[in-house]
Amino acid sequence: MSYPLFIVLSGTETNDFEKVKKFVHPFKPIDLEPFVRYTLGNVLRGLKNERNLGKLDREFLEKVSESAVDDNSNYIVPPFPSNEYILDYLHDVWHDSLENKLTRFYKQYSYFVHSYIHSWQIYPFSSVLEFKILKMEIKDFFNTINDLVEVYLKECH
Numbered sequence: 001m002s003y004p005l006f007i008v009l010s011g012t013e014t015n016d017f018e019k020v021k022k023f024v025h026p027f028k029p030i031d032l033e034p035f036v037r038y039t040l041g042n043v044l045r046g047l048k049n050e051r052n053l054g055k056l057d058r059e060f061l062e063k064v065s066e067s068a069v070d071d072n073s074n075y076i077v078p079p080f081p082s083n084e085y086i087l088d089y090l091h092d093v094w095h096d097s098l099e100n101k102l103t104r105f106y107k108q109y110s111y112f113v114h115s116y117i118h119s120w121q122i123y124p125f126s127s128v129l130e131f132k133i134l135k136m137e138i139k140d141f142f143n144t145i146n147d148l149v150e151v152y153l154k155e156c157h
């Protein structure tokens with residue numbers, strides 16, 4: 001499942017670009033069609049154990065792609081995943097250690113999370129976090145220099 005195929009299969013059709021673009025980036029179905037066809041072609045090749053597609057396969061692929069992508073719709077609005085869905089997804093990936101991993105992960109970041117709409121479009125199921133970059137970089141630099149000096153003193157003196 002690719003993101004363009006996900007948008008085509010679960011997105012909502014709209015004809016009002018101006019109203020929607022303030023909140024989420026709508027896509028033209030015709031722009032997504034090559035990506036949908038490519039993804040479905042990979043699925044079909046996988047079902048055929050990576051053998052080349054024949055004429056009937058390509059015809060089938062074209063019909064499925066055309067039925068998935070509605071040319072009559074002006075725009076498709078991708079679904080916006082809920083926070084509950086994101087946490088459930090992370091729990092499925094990390095199982096019982098989710099709380100420990102999140103705690104360790106968020107210690108590297110600021111204490112608040114900014115969730116911007118456009119970041120969900122570029123990186124689905126993620127959010128934009130404000131990094132504590134300077135503090136982390138200074139700590140990393142200090143530790144690296146400290147390790148280097150210790151190795152130098154131990155080996156050379």
